Amino acid sequence: MGLPEKIKQIEDDLHRTQVNKKTEHHVGLLRAKLSRLKDELEEQRTRRAGGGKGYDVKKSGDATVVLIGLPSVGKSTLLNRLTNAKSKVASYQFTTLEVVPGVMEYKGARIQVLDLPGIIEGASSGKGLGKRVLAVARSADLVLFVVDVFQPEARGLLEKELRTTGVRVDGRPPNVAIEKTSTGGISVALQVKLTKMSEALVKDVLRVYDVNSARVVVREDIDEEQLIDALSGNRSYAPSLTVMNKIDLVNAGFTSEVAKKLAYRFIPISAESDINLEALRSEIYDRLGFLRVYLRRRTGEADFDEPLMVKGGATVSEVCDKIHRGMREGFRYAQVWGTSVKFGGQRVGMGHRLMDEDVLTIVTK
Numbered sequence: 012m013g014l015p016e017k018i019k020q021i022e023d024d025l026h027r028t029q030v031n032k033k034t035e036h037h038v039g040l041l042r043a044k045l046s047r048l049k050d051e052l053e054e055q056r057t058r059r060a061g062g063g064k065g066y067d068v069k070k071s072g073d074a075t076v077v078l079i080g081l082p083s084v085g086k087s088t089l090l091n092r093l094t095n096a097k098s099k100v101a102s103y104q105f106t107t108l109e110v111v112p113g114v115m116e117y118k119g120a121r122i123q124v125l126d127l128p129g130i131i132e133g134a135s136s137g138k139g140l141g142k143r144v145l146a147v148a149r150s151a152d153l154v155l156f157v158v159d160v161f162q163p164e165a166r167g168l169l170e171k172e173l174r175t176t177g178v179r180v181d182g183r184p185p186n187v188a189i190e191k192t193s194t195g196g197i198s199v200a201l202q203v204k205l206t207k208m209s210e211a212l213v214k215d216v217l218r219v220y221d222v223n224s225a226r227v228v229v230r231e232d233i234d235e236e237q238l239i240d241a242l243s244g245n246r247s248y249a250p251s252l253t254v255m256n257k258i259d260l261v262n263a264g265f266t267s268e269v270a271k272k273l274a275y276r277f278i279p280i281s282a283e284s285d286i287n288l289e290a291l292r293s294e295i296y297d298r299l300g301f302l303r304v305y306l307r308r309r310t311g312e313a314d315f316d317e318p319l320m321v322k323g324g325a326t327v328s329e330v331c332d333k334i335h336r337g338m339r340e341g342f343r344y345a346q347v348w349g350t351s352v353k354f355g356g357q358r359v360g361m362g363h364r365l366m367d368e369d370v371l372t373i374v375t376k
């Protein structure tokens with residue numbers, strides 16, 4: 012039996028089974044098997060397709076923002092407004108057949124913005140250009156959902172398609188440590204009470220993923236999907252913003268009515284008529300949570316005119332990578348002045364997390 016048939020069989024089994032206390036464990040196990048098979052199928056397809064060729068967009072700049080939306084909502088128009096890019100705009104669908112990159116410069120940061128071909132329902136299961144396009148979203152530091160005033164509810168569909176591709180919008184990795192061991196079976200240490208799955212199910216789900224011996228520490232009340240995320244290891248996490256485009260076509264009353272009905276916050280804009288785009292730029296910048304780090308030579312002054320823009324939570328080692336490739340090898344220690352240290356000039360290692368406006372000196376061999 013091939014993977015698609017196996018998947019079908021489990022799906023049928025799931026449809027037949029009523030979910031209640033008695034079947035909970037059984038259903039949980041089936042779901043885990045299903046995700047594992049789907050992951051495998053995914054891998055197989057990517058291998059056959061030659062590894063997502065054509066959509067490997069080189070990351071550049073200080074951060075990457077990915078535009079995701081249905082066809083014709085105005086993504087290309089928006090990209091052209093926000094960046095130096097010249098993406099084709101048209102009143103018919105599917106004008107953008109490839110990923111078009113642009114760069115938005117804002118407050119000293121160079122932000123790469125990618126315009127993806129329009130996503131359609133079922134994209135994650137291979138419809139349209141879906142799959143490979145969605146995979147680009149894995150590299151996003153921020154997902155910018157683009158909907159228009161006519162179809163604001165598309166936001167849900169877009170998020171679902173991303174989720175199926177392994178991109179968790181506005182989520183963070185589950186707080187679970189899984190340390191595989193060679194013998195001894197599975198031991199589970201619970202630091203919180205589990206309310207969404209049983210300890211027995213935790214163990215069985217691990218076995219579905221061929222983990223038969225491991226030390227597991229659960230530090231939050233996870234559900235099954237989160238455990239699978241931790242096991243499968245190829246999930247990506249990014250914050251998001253949603254813009255509602257084409258507000259020039261409706262009146263303010265319409266927009267506020269829509270806002271009341273929707274479960275998410277959005278920024279109303281018009282890409283074409285240049286409404287609210289400055290506010291959008293500023294929100295994109297804020298959401299990326301940049302830190303400004305000033306470099307100071309060992310014997311000189313810090314350069315306060317040109318900070319290095321690094322992503323929130325960045326460590327000294329990431330700054331090293333930004334400066335040049337070989338920097339890490341020659342690294343001896345760093346000195347920091349600013350809020351991330353107890354006293355000015357404190358010596359730190361590569362793992363030290365920097366804060367906004369820190370001054371940094373890197374000492375190499």
Ligand SMILES: Nc1nc2c(ncn2[C@@H]2O[C@H](COP(=O)(O)OP(=O)(O)O)[C@@H](O)[C@H]2O)c(=O)[nH]1
Pocket residue numbers: 080081082083084085086087088089099100101102103104105106107129256257258259260280281282283284
């Ligand atoms: N009225 C109005 N039309 C827009 C706006 N933004 C884009 N459009 C139009 O919508 C159509 C599709 O735009 P395009 O950028 O190609 O959409 P994409 O398929 O999402 O890239 C084009 O005819 C644009 O001129 C806007 O803010 N207001």
Ligand SMILES: [Mg+2]
Pocket residue numbers: 083086087088098099100106107126129
């Ligand atoms: Mg387009």
